Amino acid sequence: MMRYDSGMTTGIKIRPPSPRRGQAPQGRKPVITREDLITAALKLVGPNRSVSTLSLREVAREAGIAPNSFYRHFRDVDELAIALIDQAGRSLRKIIGEARYRAASGRSIVRSSVETFMEQLSADEKLLHIVLREGTVGSEAFKQAVERELHSFEEELCVDLIRLAELNKLPIYEPQLVAKAITRLVFAMGTAAMDLPPDRHPELIEDMVKILRMIMVGTQTMAREGIVAD
Amino acid sequence: MMRYDSGMTTGIKIRPPSPRRGQAPQGRKPVITREDLITAALKLVGPNRSVSTLSLREVAREAGIAPNSFYRHFRDVDELAIALIDQAGRSLRKIIGEARYRAASGRSIVRSSVETFMEQLSADEKLLHIVLREGTVGSEAFKQAVERELHSFEEELCVDLIRLAELNKLPIYEPQLVAKAITRLVFAMGTAAMDLPPDRHPELIEDMVKILRMIMVGTQTMAREGIVAD
């Protein structure tokens, strides 16, 4: 699908930024890598610009290549978008690893995990932002790529929840659902946080910590006493 | 911004469906309403097609009008998208009203609310789907429209949570955060449910009920005992 912008400066269809490459075209590039295209795409997407609105030609333009060279690495822009999501999976796994590392420091695990997550987000990981923002509209392949990363994150988190519960001799009710809830919440609230100024982030971190604690208390209480709330 | 599909049948950029109006153009329409355009847009968007990819001309085409007539009702497609979100707000308020009505029936409130929500979703409310699927990428005005509806929903839910807590003489910790958590979770899981076959919905409803119960137990326990979970 093509995208076309004839000068609109308002609306959800944002005018693509003009390529800023300073000089005239530099002639033939010696080699064009897949990473060139990924980097170019990342420059184009953002909170106001969905990957689903990217056009092949503007990615090529941003990368400083001829449009036809795009096909050396990707079949179409959807395939590039899916590659972005796959790469974002690495960032998610990095978050988990870092949270595990910090969990060993003896501080509050909920808080340190939330802070870890938010720090990584604030480090302007474009890839992370994409997987958080996108994923509910797009090709089936694209949505599945996002869903895969989400589920992978959930599963890792679930393993951690169970391990920690055993370590601390605490009960846990439905750990998989707990992991799902935490993942969905943290992703949704993390996404919202990205639209707010950084001085609002501590407040949001507090909110997230409180909510996650409610969930933890709830799961422990329900496991221990079988309480059913209405 | 323009969207153009030159025959791609894969990828997140889906080929716009050909207008199916059977006959030749019927000449001048006596009157064109805003609703005509909204209806046309709703026909074009879906799980694989974001509002951010709509072009003015394809909406006009779908509505059977000349492109220039679009400007009689909307400044641009973003304004149309925001109108969709505003209308979706009505559907959300309808859900809350229905949930309140059913809450009076004496059944489990969590379950009946979740079932109400899912029934309304399954009734193929295109508008609802949009507000659930979109909202994290787009123009600032668009995202704010979505956020407004989310917050409105949260506030109504918060009022209900407090009222029910008092009615049942139960404590509640941080009702606003509870409402936020519930809203975010239900919306995220509702969105995911829409991508699954209907025979999976009961299972998903069970999951949602369990998660919401955990949150309720957590908030009540924390209010009652000041427990802090890690």
Added chain:
DNA sequence: CATTTGTCTATACAACTGTATATTAATGAT
């Protein structure tokens, strides 16, 4: 060295886009 292969760019095509201007048709006022 010449030739072949691989890679990148240029050109072309047919289609689309948003929006401006001109034209046409319908409605309301006189």
Added chain:
DNA sequence: ATCATTAATATACAGTTGTATAGACAAATG
């Protein structure tokens, strides 16, 4: 009935789009 106003359509323009084909260039091979 005529005329003015409003609303819808037609036409035009300049730009974009994905992709096909041709051309140019660099590296590898014999």
